[in-house]
Amino acid sequence: MCLAIPHRIVAITDERTCRARAGTAEVLVRTDLLSSVQIGDSILVHAGFAIEKLQEEDGRELESLWEEIRALEATLSPEPVSDFTDISPGMSDGSERMNHA
Amino acid sequence: MPERTVPFFGGLVSRPTTLMEVCGTHTVSIFRNGIRSLLPKELTLLSGPGCPVCVTDQSEIDAALSLASLSGVTVTTFGDLLRVPGRDGSLLDARGRGADVRIVTSASQALETALREPEQQVVFLAPGFETTAPSTAAVVLEAAEKKATNFSVLSLHKLVPPVLRVLAADPELAVDGLLLPGHVSVILGEAPYSFLPERYGIACVIAGFEAEEILFGLTELLRQIHTNRPTVRSLYGKAVRPGGNVRARELMERVFLPVDAPWRGLGVIPSSGLALRKEFRPWDATQRFPLPTIPAQEETGCRCGDILTGKLTPPECPLFDNPCTPASPVGPCMVSSEGSCAAHYRYALRGTP
Incomplete structure (x- = not known):
């Protein structure tokens, strides 16, 4: 129920409403929950209300976390080939279950 | 990514x-x-x-049903809630019996209905967590500002922490x-x-x-x-600020007060719900209308409480798939498309996890 869809503001209608677009759909959105909005802002819309302005993700932080995770994984699995032997039995288990179902 | x-x-x-x-x-x-x-x-x-x-308690649906049975009252709410069974059927059943129950996609549509139809008492049945409660708060403030005397809110809002x-x-x-x-x-x-x-x-x-x-x-x-x-x-930095949406929380805190609230299958959890503050009593449906006191829970055999807390998986509930299905749900976890029973039924019933 907490579904929220990104929209782009195309017009400011009054002090608490804007028109915003997602794909080809254009809707009226309430902006009461944001301190300021302007045309072009990307907003997250839930049940007719903008709940936050979206901002560009800081890719560097996520990238460094991936590096950390990969480094950790490298210490756990010295032989990369074993990754596949670990994973593939699980997959064949899954497909057997599907066949039996 | x-x-x-x-x-x-x-x-x-x-x-x-x-x-x-x-x-x-x-x-x-x-x-x-x-x-x-x-x-x-x-x-x-x-x-x-x-x-x-899914966590909306049966007593809350019963209160909504009792409002819907009053003459001159229009109950508005989100579509998901219409099929959740109370003691005497669902809001959808009540609509079938002639009650004025309407689906809205936003709290603001509920207030618009009230402003458009001044002869009706329009109640907005407001479910949802912190995501949704600020928008209800904004609409209560707007109703107060516009002195909408035929609009009120039955708050079913609940808090996650x-x-x-x-x-x-x-x-x-x-x-x-x-x-x-x-x-x-x-x-x-x-x-x-x-x-x-x-x-x-x-x-x-x-x-x-x-x-x-x-x-x-x-x-x-x-x-x-x-x-x-x-x-x-x-890891959701594009939408989540470390401090959250302060303005939304301020609106929520201005209109609502944390109260003990009943959760389906989990019982009453302290300070886990939101009630309208005293100054907003004119827009509080619990103050405007006589509501039934919370009756004893009907025993349905539904294991919602264990499923909502992860103690049982949906297929382990004795009612899963027979008789409880999305077309004929016994409990709310099967009603909402985002309920874990409905998700299991739709995606994993035939044994594929």
């Missing part, structure tokens, strides 16, 4: 580990994207109490990590969850809803657990 999106779970899971996704939107995305099929067998993924429709506290303290439920609800966190930020790692040692990640965001979130949970350094980490 980096291209390495399917992580190597196997190496990070060194002992049996239990994670829980709190939010129903995560539950559906996990099923739809086949993420369960990627999990090693030592890793258990449970669905939590994060579907507001108090129910997580109940889960964390439950000795039967040893959860190692929580995938926290992304859009509740847009409002709350990170701080309200800090008791989970600090007091209970539970790893926490705020994540988005795309498959790769969920996989990344699960991997980060496993990293925290493996390194034994639980914390609250947001």
Whole structure:
């Protein structure tokens, strides 16, 4: 129920409403929950209300976390080939279950 | 998002580990994207109490039904809530019997209905967590400003941190990590969850809803657990500010007061609901209309409480698939498309996880 869809503001209608677009759909959105909005802002819309302005993700932080995770994984699995032997039995288990179902 | 999106779970899971996704939107995305099929067998993924429709108590539906039976009253609410069974059927059944029950997609539509039809008493039945409560608050403030005397709100709003506290303290439920609800966190930020790692040692990640965001979130949970350094980490920075949406919280706090609230299958949880403050009594449906006192729960055999806390999986409920199905639900977890029973029924009934 907490579904929220990104929209782009195309017009400011009054002090608490804007028109915003997602794909080809254009809707009226309430902006009461944001301190300021302007045309072009990307907003997250839930049940007719903008709940936050979206901002560009800081890719560097996520990238460094991936590096950390990969480094950790490298210490756990010295032989990369074993990754596949670990994973593939699980997959064949899954497909057997599907066949039996 | 980096291209390495399917992580190597196997190496990070060194002992049996239990994670829980709190939010129903995560539950559906996990099923739809086949993420369960990627999990090693030592890793258990449970669905939590994060579907507001599913945790709406039968007594709350009964109160809504009693409002809908009053002459001159129009009940407005989100579509999901219409099919949740109360003691005497659902709001949809009541509509079939002639009650004026209407679906809205926003709290503001409910107020617009009241302004357009001044001869009707329009009640907005307001479910939802912190994501939704600020919009109800904004509409109550607007109703007060416009002196709309024929509009009121029956608040079913519930708060996420108090129910997580109940889960964390439950000795039967040893959860190692929580995938926290992304859009509740847009409002709350990170701080309200800090008791989970600090007091209970539970790893926490705020994540988005795309498959790769969920996989990344699960991997980060496993990293925290493996390194034994639980914390609250947001990987949904495009939408979640560390401090949340302060303005939305201010509106919510201006209009509502935390109160003890009943959760379906979980009982009353202290300070886990929101009631309108005294100054907004004219817009509080519980003050304007005579409502039944909370009756004893009808015994349906539904195991919602155990399912919402991850103690049982949906197929373990004796009613699952017979007689409880999405077409004829016994409990709300089967009603809402984001309920864990409905998700299991739709995506995993035939044995494919």
